[in-house]
Amino acid sequence: MQPTSHPAGEQINLLHQKLMQAQISFDLWEGLREARSCADTVKAMQPYASFFVGTEHALFDSFVVLSYSIFETRKDSVNMSILLKSVSSKIKDVEMAAIKDEVKSLKPTWLKLGVLRNEVVGHQALNLTSFQSFGKAAISPDEIREYLSKAQALLGRISSKAFRRALAFNIHSKPRLINLLTDLLIRRVKN
DSSP: OOOOSSOHHHHHHHHHHHHHHHHHHHHHHHHHHHHTTOHHHHHHHGGGHHHHHHHHHHHHHHHHHHHHHHTOOOSSSOOHHHHHHHHTTTSOHHHHHHHHHHHHHHHHHHHHHHHHIIIIISOOOSSSOHHHHHHHHOOOHHHHHHHHHHHHHHHHHHHHHHHSOOOOOOOOOHHHHHHHHHHHHHHHHHO
């Protein structure tokens, strides 16, 4: 096992933070995309168009990079692979095998996020447009939501089994965005 400067408990904390930020970024990105389907909301957002467009792109980049990084296989970064090595002596073999099966079940979505990370966010593919890379990834918002939910449950399970510590994933940012957009609509109507 490669030595790590972060003990297992801290790795869990760091992965928890990454997953929370990925969820927040995804929820806000999805909320902004949904907001564009309502003509009144689009009109309310128009005076702030550069803010909303820039924010939507930044949120996309954020959740793609963070979601991908959870299961990346680098040996020099905090990720699920390194965490599993760090907690292997704290979790029964049968349970660890089940956890590794869960990780494997998330790999197809992780690979799709990798396409977005590698061809749209981190680099622009020379031979493909961003739209073609999206088509290649063939990933839906529902699939991303499920991936994040399963990754959160998996990390919670590891934390519980290794340290008898529960993790909370209870920040819901989309309702706050809806409140903001509603306030903008009300303000627009008043003016």
